[in-house]
Amino acid sequence: MPKRGYHHGNLRQALVEAALELIREKGPTGFTLSEAAKQAGVTPAAVYRHFAGREDLIAEAARQGYEIFADVMQFAYDKGQPSALAAFEATGRAYLAFARKYPGHYIAMFESGISVNRTPDLAAVAQRARNVLERAAADLSEHIPPEKRPPPSMFSAHIWALSHGVVELFARNNPGTQSPFPPEDLLESGIGVYLRGLGLIKPDA
Amino acid sequence: MPKRGYHHGNLRQALVEAALELIREKGPTGFTLSEAAKQAGVTPAAVYRHFAGREDLIAEAARQGYEIFADVMQFAYDKGQPSALAAFEATGRAYLAFARKYPGHYIAMFESGISVNRTPDLAAVAQRARNVLERAAADLSEHIPPEKRPPPSMFSAHIWALSHGVVELFARNNPGTQSPFPPEDLLESGIGVYLRGLGLIKPDA
DNA sequence: TGTACATCAGTGAACGCGCGTTCACTGATGTAC
DNA sequence: TGTACATCAGTGAACGCGCGTTCACTGATGTAC
Numbered sequence: 470m471p472k473r474g475y476h477h478g479n480l481r482q483a484l485v486e487a488a489l490e491l492i493r494e495k496g497p498t499g500f501t502l503s504e505a506a507k508q509a510g511v512t513p514a515a516v517y518r519h520f521a522g523r524e525d526l527i528a529e530a531a532r533q534g535y536e537i538f539a540d541v542m543q544f545a546y547d548k549g550q551p552s553a554l555a556a557f558e559a560t561g562r563a564y565l566a567f568a569r570k571y572p573g574h575y576i577a578m579f580e581s582g583i584s585v586n587r588t589p590d591l592a593a594v595a596q597r598a599r600n601v602l603e604r605a606a607a608d609l610s611e612h613i614p615p616e617k618r619p620p621p622s623m624f625s626a627h628i629w630a631l632s633h634g635v636v637e638l639f640a641r642n643n644p645g646t647q648s649p650f651p652p653e654d655l656l657e658s659g660i661g662v663y664l665r666g667l668g669l670i671k672p673d674a
Numbered sequence: 675m676p677k678r679g680y681h682h683g684n685l686r687q688a689l690v691e692a693a694l695e696l697i698r699e700k701g702p703t704g705f706t707l708s709e710a711a712k713q714a715g716v717t718p719a720a721v722y723r724h725f726a727g728r729e730d731l732i733a734e735a736a737r738q739g740y741e742i743f744a745d746v747m748q749f750a751y752d753k754g755q756p757s758a759l760a761a762f763e764a765t766g767r768a769y770l771a772f773a774r775k776y777p778g779h780y781i782a783m784f785e786s787g788i789s790v791n792r793t794p795d796l797a798a799v800a801q802r803a804r805n806v807l808e809r810a811a812a813d814l815s816e817h818i819p820p821e822k823r824p825p826p827s828m829f830s831a832h833i834w835a836l837s838h839g840v841v842e843l844f845a846r847n848n849p850g851t852q853s854p855f856p857p858e859d860l861l862e863s864g865i866g867v868y869l870r871g872l873g874l875i876k877p878d879a
Numbered sequence: 880t881g882t883a884c885a886t887c888a889g890t891g892a893a894c895g896c897g898c899g900t901t902c903a904c905t906g907a908t909g910t911a912c
Numbered sequence: 913t914g915t916a917c918a919t920c921a922g923t924g925a926a927c928g929c930g931c932g933t934t935c936a937c938t939g940a941t942g943t944a945c
Contacts (some may be wrong), residue, residue, distance in 0.1 A: 666871030
């Protein structure tokens with residue numbers, strides 16, 4: 470850490486990172502503006518040079534999370550191309566990988582109580598993330614006969630819900646709530662069964 | 675509400691109910707011991723006659739929630755008998771119905787940060803709830819040829835995760851996060867696809 | 880039925896604490912000339 | 913290159929607040945005789 474004088478140099482981002490670390494360690498409740506300031510080596514009052522208040526700081530952390538999340542999902546989708554199936558499965562894995570790698574962001578996004586419609590910026594980037602999954606679902610559903618094809622948005626909602634449920638219930642270190650299986654396996658196998666149910670992979674695969 | 679004098683009569687339960695209402699309205703964070711006491715018409719200090727502290731009160735709310743939850747699940751399971759399939763589907767519906775009908779309990783159980791291993795009582799009743807779903811999954815998996823039968827605990831974990839994800843993402847009044855479909859439909863159809871994937875209901879059902 | 884007394888649920892005042900936020904300020908930086 | 917000055921990031925003291933918790937207490941209840 471470079472020595473600094475009166476001016477911090479990059480306080481705004483340092484505060485976001487301090488907030489993310491606190492959120493990761495103690496949950497969205499445990500995070501306080503004062504502690505984040507302290508961790509950034511600065512007086513609580515200094516925070517107000519960069520944010521309107523406590524909520525604003527969390528919202529920015531969430532926004533950055535959605536940005537990364539959308540990128541990660543997009544990257545996975547692209548990497549799976551041109552196979553619609555491979556692309557879809559990759560986004561599922563990417564969801565869990567994101568939750569694991571960026572727990573602070575994940576919590577800020579989904580458990581902090583910040584509304585996604587708080588600012589247009591936030592709403593837009595959240596939409597971008599959702600669109601990737603929905604796109605992957607739409608591509609894949611092309612392979613289902615139209616008359617038994619569910620709406621892609623329902624399809625992607627199922628997978629989103631399953632992924633989120635696996636993260637919340639089995640990928641957190643809830644003391645004592647031992648996962649019976651590694652979350653990755655759980656999600657992978659769950660999606661496998663689901664896709665088989667849609668007739669998208671062979672029954673005996 | 676009956677008039678009361680110096681003694682409340684049933685303060686312990688009144689506090690639990692006040693806590694549940696506050697949790698429902700403002701989330702687990704919004705709840706404070708003082709406000710719960712106030713709502714029950716009593717001094718904050720009076721709480722300590724019945725609970726060791728704030729956490730203890732939440733834990734009791736969660737415990738009562740698990741109790742109801744386990745009963746509801748058991749009832750659904752029984753009602754579906756003797757059909758393993760009907761029993762299983764009923765427990766899925768019961769999950770969502772519970773989350774809807776007892777939002778305060780649900781939040782206390784799953785979002786308050788209370789560890790299920792906090793007390794033996796709590797751990798036991800949580801286990802009882804989990805057992806119902808696992809039992810339903812085990813019954814159902816009897817109908818799958820052994821060589822392609824997934825472990826029932828994985829099976830039930832999938833459904834639990836899907837249900838929880840649907841509740842968290844689509845059954846909450848997250849302002850602006852409009853659900854594309856009614857949560858009930860989403861869960862029902864998701865479970866349907868999943869069971870088809872296991873070969874438990876006909877592909878064209 | 881009436882009195883004495885033990886029990887204990889709830890009071891009310893007090894505590895120390897850390898919070899988010901405000902304000903007038905000061906010190907560092909960078910630009911104009 | 914050097915000086916004057918505008919800009920603005922961060923300070924430090926202060927605020928009011930509500931929190932969880934403690935304590936000695938008091939009022940109501942119910943039981944023994």
